Amino acid sequence: MTRYFKKPNSASLAFMVAGAVWFVVGAVYGMFSAIHLVSPEFLPEVAWLVFGRERPVHVNTMLYGFVGTMLIGCGLYCVPMLLRTRLWSEPLAWGGFVLWNLVILSGPLGFAFGYTQGREYSEYTWSADMLLMVAVTLIIINLIMTIVHRTEQQLYVSIWYFVAAFLWTAGNYPIGNVMWHPATGAMPGLIDSIFLWFWGHNLPGLFITPLATGAAYFVIPRVARTPLNSHTLSLLGFWLLVALYTHIGGHHVLQSPIPNWLKAVSIVDSVxxxxxxxxxxxxxxxxxxxxxxxxxxDPAARLVMAGIVWYLITCIQGPVQSLPYLQRVTHFNNWTVGHAHIAMLGFGGYIALGAMYHILPMVTGRSVYSARLINLQFGLITFGLTGFFLVLTAAGLVQGTSWNNGETVYRVLPQLRPFMVSRAALGIFILTASIIGLINLIMTITHGRKLAPEELDQAEEGL
Ligand code: HEM
Ligand code: HEM
Structure with missing residues (x-):
């Protein structure tokens, strides 16, 4: 048994399997949230299954659990592979795996029963924060030591992104989660919104984005069998991300009385x-x-390329909605929920899934069980997500324009019903896709065709 924890790439595979499981769990909670927005009286007697409790479980399970966990798994394979060495310590990676997943488990088991700090994206309680920090530290030690022991001298851009994602998180998470106030995890008053959105923004921007970008830079040149177009450009993109993304969390609270200079900085750098x-x-x-x-x-690379298309759409929409005048229509409503889904599922989720399928043959020694199931999953998610984007954007515009015309919130609610029903219906496609993905993954591990040693070598060389 202990030998398994030393087996090369076993922790990477474990992270990817856990990510696929969390995708299903998060989608189930997403479905409950969507149903409750259509029919709040659904299952009224189950206290832990009301909208206010299941929503944070959905959001955290998706971001940290599905996208984050799956991309960590990809990183634990990509970094040593690009450095032509083994991961420094497989057992240490397993330690990180256990702690990280305990944190995510504290969502469904904790939030629903009141163990939450009640701050969006910073809901985990202080003890879970501590576990998360230890998990991230273990991963950092492992990656740095792998770099120290490398046989390939050149540090390809994916390595920069993967390592930076954890270093930034180790710095940003405790600040945004105000970890020096264990009882509340919050600052008093309005100032708390600045701390909250520092992490609320850096979770997508400096954790998910670098992991997904690193994975895309890994997969595309390998599948295209051509060198990266420009290493200089890739490093320029990396350093501009550091220079611009770090301090624009203020664009989440533009409609609040935070200092004007902070608003100005966040708007300019968002654009x-x-x-x-x-x-x-x-x-x-x-x-x-x-x-x-x-x-x-290529079914896996197609997911990654489509993720890049969603990234472009997200990041055209993002700067536009950072303009305070426009945000008077789009803030506080479903427009932002639409943006959040194309960003997190479209960009982060597609690339996580694509990279996972690309890497799977190398970490399991088996070919992926069914390319057709990958294509089916791609089709279902693309249909569901495109629908989400259209429906939620339209619902947001109805809300924003009505409020600006003096309508009260409750009088607009009946107008939202068709949009909310459509979103719940579209969610079924994404839930089904998550289950198909998990089945394909399990079937690959148990029934996938075993690769001959020369096939495995070719897969590793990207041939
Ligand atoms: C150029 C890049 C981007 C800009 C300028 C941008 C801008 C914004 C703005 C202004 C908001 C707040 C909207 C409001 O509350 O009215 C927002 C929300 C959000 N963004 Fe982005 N965005 C960008 C890219 C991304 C990416 C790449 C991701 C994910 C990896 C992402 C994830 C989110 C999420 C999850 C929210 C919802 C936060 C909430 O719960 O209110 N964004 N974005
Ligand atoms: C079965 C599919 C899904 C359904 C039915 C669903 C449904 C929902 C619902 C009802 C909300 C609450 C919206 C509100 O407060 O008005 C929500 C929020 C959110 N969901 Fe999903 N979702 C699904 C899949 C996903 C996936 C796959 C991801 C990420 C990978 C995701 C990320 C988010 C985020 C970040 C928010 C917070 C948005 C914000 O505050 O602006 N969801 N979702």
């Missing part, structure tokens, strides 16, 4: 974010340009 995003998108597209048919024809 400037177009530059690093364009760099990443162009660099990957130019890498794939001569090999479009191969890349879009």
């Amino acid at each position: 400037a974010m177009v530059v690093p995003v364009t760099i990443v998108v162009l660099n990957l597209w130019l890498t794939a340009r001569q090999r479009g048919a191969v890349v879009w024809g």
Whole structure:
């Protein structure tokens, strides 16, 4: 048994399997949340299954559990592979796995029963925060030591992104979660919103984004069988992300009385974010340009490429909705929920799934059980998510324009019903896709065709 915890890539696989399980759990909670927005009286006697309790379980399980966990699994494979060495310590990675997943488990088991700090994206209680910090520290030690023992001298850009995601999180998480106030995890009054959105913004921006970008930079050149278009551009994109993303959390609270200078900085740099995003998108597209048919024809790479398309859409919408005048229509309503889904599922989720399927043969030694199931999952998610985006954006515009015309919140609610019903119906496609993905993953591990040693070598070399 203990030998299994030393087996190369076993922790990477464990993270990816856990990510797929959390995708299903998060989708179930998403469905309950969506149903309760249509019919609040559904299952009234179950106290832990009311909207206010299941929503944070859904959100945290999706972000930390599905997207975060799956991408960590990818990183634990990619970094040693690119450095042509083994992960420094497989048991240490397993330690990180156990602690990280205990934190996520504290969502469904804790939030629903009142163990929450009640701050969006910072709901985990102080003890879970501590476990998360230890988990992140173990991963950092492991990655740094792997770099120290590398046989490949060049640090490919994916390594920068993967390692930076954990270093930034180790710095940003305790600040945004106000961990020096264990009892509340909060600052008093309005100032708390600045701390809260520091992490609320850096969770997508400096944890999910670098992990997903690192994974995309890993998969696309390998499938296209061509070198990256430009290493200089890739590093420029990396440093511009650091320079611009770190301090724009203020754009979440533009409609509140935070200091004006903070608003100005966050707006200007939100708009400037177009530059690093364009760099990443162009660099990957130019890498794939001569090999479009191969890349879009590969089920795993197609998910990654589609993730890049969602990234572009998200990051055109993002700077636009950072303009305070426009935000008077889009803030506090379903428009933002639409943005959150195309960002987290469209960008983060697609790339996590695509990278996972790409890596799976190397970590299991088996070919993926069914390419058709990957394609089916892709189709279902794409249908569900495109529908989400259209329906939620429309619902947000109805809410925002009505409120600006003096309507009260409750008088607009009946107008939202068709949108909320559609969202719940579309959610069934995404839930089904999550279950199909889990089945495909389990079938790969148990029934996938075993690769011959030379096939495995070829897969590792990207041939
Ligand atoms: C150029 C890049 C981006 C800009 C300028 C931007 C801007 C914004 C703004 C202004 C909001 C707040 C909207 C409001 O409350 O009225 C927001 C919300 C959000 N963004 Fe972005 N965004 C960008 C990219 C991304 C990416 C790449 C992700 C995910 C990886 C992401 C995830 C989210 C999420 C989850 C929310 C919802 C937060 C909430 O619960 O209120 N964004 N974004
Ligand atoms: C079965 C599919 C899904 C359904 C039915 C669903 C439903 C919902 C609902 C009802 C909310 C609450 C919206 C509100 O407060 O008005 C929500 C929020 C959210 N969901 Fe989902 N969701 C699904 C999949 C996902 C996935 C796959 C992700 C990420 C990978 C995700 C990320 C989020 C985020 C970040 C929020 C917070 C949005 C905000 O505060 O602006 N959801 N979802």
